[in-house]
Amino acid sequence: ANKDGSMIRMRDIARVELGAKAYTRDSRLDGAPAAVLSIYLLPGANALEVSAAVREKMAVVEKNFPEGLDWLVVYDSAEFIQQSITEVIITLIEALLLVMLVVYLFLQNWRTTLIPSLAVPVSVVGTFIAMLLLGFTLNTVNLLALVLVIGIVVDDAIVVVENVERLMAEEAMEAREATIQAMSELSGALVATSLVLAAVFVPVAMLPGITGILYREFAVTITVAVLLSTIVALTLSPALCAILMKREAVGKKNWLFQKIDDILDKGAEKFGTLVGLTLRFSGRTLLLFALMLGLCWLLFNKVPASFMPIEDKGMFFVDMELHDGSTVNRTKPVIARAERFVMNHPAVAHVFTLAGENRRSGANEANGQMEIILKPWELRKGGGYTVTKVIDEVRQELATYPEIVVQVSQPPAIAGLGLGSGVDLVLQDRTGTNWEGLLEATDEVIQKANLRRELTGVASPVKPETPELFLDVDRAEAKALGIPLKDIYGSMRTFTGSAVINDFNLYGRVYRVRVQAEAEFRARPDALQYFYVRSETTGAMVPMSVLASIDYSTGPAAIDHYNMFTTAKISGDPELGYSTGDAITTMREILDETLPPTIGYEWTGLTQQEVQSGGEAAVAMLLAVLFVYLFLCALYESWTIPIAVLLIAPTGIFGALLMVYLRGLENNIFFQVAIIALVGMAAKNSILIVEFAKQLVEEGMSFKDAALKSAKMRFRPIMMTAVSFILGVLPLVLSTGPGAVARQSISTAVFGGMILATTLGILVVPLFFVLLGKLDRRLAKHVSHDTKSEAIGDAL
Structure with a gap:
């Protein structure tokens, strides 16, 4: 309420809607929007019993589904x-x-x-x-x-x-x-x-x-x-x-x-x-x-x-990465194009796609993945459509997409050990101070590995050149105007990201109230002119552009550690006709001839077990x-x-x-x-x-x-x-x-x-x-x- 008693409603100054927590991911099943639940076994659990229990429970839950909502078991390891x-x-x-x-x-x-x-x-x-x-x-x-x-x-x-x-x-x-x-x-x-x-x-x-x-x-x-x-x-x-x-x-x-x-x-x-x-x-x-x-x-x-042995489990994964800094809106059309090709394959039963994340690199708007489920073995053996053959055809198609780097892999032979059935390792900076040297070694190893006939799809999830904006705060000016640094950072987080205000109940569920600036007012660096911070000394609203400037920069999206060393993950698959043993031997040769003394490596996942x-x-x-x-x-x-x-x-x-x-x-x-x-x-x-x-x-x-x-x-x-x-x-x-x-x-x-x-x-x-x-x-x-x-x- 204003001093004169008039009311200012939120709808007068903001757009209010019920929406998703974030819009950096998009999941679809066979081209239609879908919410995916992944169910994992606890230690000692029996896969067949869990599968039967889940189906029995879902048969009860579906009675309360609204009209038009259905459920489907896309892949069941049982x-x-x-x-x-x-x-x-x-x-x-x-x-x-x-x-x-x-x-x-x-x-x-x-x-x-x-x-x-x-x-x-x-x-x-x-x-x-x-x-x-x-x-x-x-x-x-x-x-x-x-x-x-x-x-x-x-x-x-x-x-x-x-x-x-x-x-x-x-x-x-x-x-x-x-x-x-x-x-x-x-x-x-x-x-x-x-x-x-x-x-x-x-x-x-x-x-x-x-x-x-x-x-x-x-x-x-x-x-x-x-x-x-x-x-x-x-x-x-x-x-x-x-x-x-x-x-x-x-x-x-x-x-x-x-x-x-x-x-x-x-x-x-x-x-x-x-x-x-x-x-x-x-x-x-x-x-x-x-x-x-x-x-x-x-x-x-x-x-x-x-x-x-790599068994035909009737499914495989496709992990995709666009150029660093790509948004999910750019990732989705590429995935949709690949999805249309795969859905038309005679051996494919279902295609689950996820934009904004993949198995190897994690959450990033430039990432995407497809989980491709094949028809039962007896329905595709007549055409000779083994999982290996389908993978080869999908890999050839995606090789024509210049905007993405693709890794195609089958599930690991033992669930929980690694992300796929190929070769997994990490390079380690043993000095802890040579990040640039680690990146150079990673690039050189990947380049050499992809030239070898025993290996295919060798890549690293490290994104060292991710575009970012650097906020340079004029601390002296902020102090002179009576504005604490925490207020500057808090305002930037609210405007460009979001801030949680409180919760409320609706339809038997708890919703969070989030506040952020409209997209058009936070889409460009010059948006600082639209952001204001209140001075604690004068009470006046000070433009953010007076207090700070924004510069373009690049840097790693994330820095991983393995056994306390700074690391870069590398993964790949054996080429058709070669075994994981051949791939490991080849990769070991490349590592031994490429890595400097300050960079070491460790095998991970199933590769370590092998x-x-x-x-x-x-x-x-x-x-x-x-x-x-x-x-x-x-x-x-x-x-x-x-x-x-x-x-x-x-x-x-x-x-x-x-x-x-x-x-x-x-x-x-x-x-x-x-x-x-x-x-x-x-x-x-x-x-x-x-x-x-x-x-x-x-x-x-x-x-x-x-x-x-x-x-x-x-x-x-x-x-x-x-x-x-x-x-x-x-x-x-x-x-x-x-x-x-x-x-x-x-x-x-x-x-x-x-x-x-x-x-x-x-x-x-x-x-x-x-x-x-x-x-x-x-x-x-x-x-x-x-x-x-x-x-x-x-x-x-």
């Missing part, structure tokens, strides 16, 4: 998880059926087939109980372990049944007598093979960090299942053999079974001949073995490396081999015989590397855990030969004859167990759809590895047994001679 688990369960069933078919074809009788078949449900159910007690969740890692286990848990029971059947046929024993005799021959080998597999995974389960977490569930799942299958083979299987197996069934074969037997018999004879040749030409065999080791090293360097996991995987492999070796040393009471068992492992590793290389897969964490498992599984075959050969040597047979006889005798059970395992993982090798890359990585490695370990590996085991057995005997004689000499010397 769908990918559910589809991946469903695919693995289907593969698990396929593997089980294949293994049962193989067992029946080899054993050729439903009674004998039932015996190893019962090992599967007992082992799998027991493993689920152990997982529940240990607090494990049902996920892709332990389900993959269970699929591999299907082909392993029947091994021990198959060996028992095959040996009982052989004794009944060759020695004319009754089932009970044959079972007792078979178990006396096999118990040691069964326990040894199972404990070897357990020993392989003991060090793996103890690894720290994310790598250890991923390894641990896989290791524990396989170990528990294998130990349970051994208990079944030592208890239930012998009892069933004595009850179910009948002598009259032996020898009654149809043409198919007879053909299989003939193939196995001829195979055993040819295998024995080949083993004889390896023993006869031991020097040449060792030379070929050394050549294979060299090829292993060559393949290891050829296979691209990564931390986790760099760390490389060393951890090597440690895990060495510890696994060491544990197995020490266990076998204790079992055989020898330092040399265990080496004969373990030397089958290189053939399996060579097969794994060769198969992965031929399929164009990567050396990732799933491949690495497959290699560790392969060491144990290959050693199982080796133990079957070495254990029996050692028994024959103890009975007085020569090393050579014992190796030949053991190889022929164990050929059939080794083939039966190996073929059942190889065909058991075949569905994984051929799998497609969500999560297929992880399934293919682990299965291809063990598939190729077991093929070569079963064909080439068991050929060299007898040779190593003979060579190392003789060496062990010489060492024993030498030690015995030295001991006797010392005893005589003491007596004298």
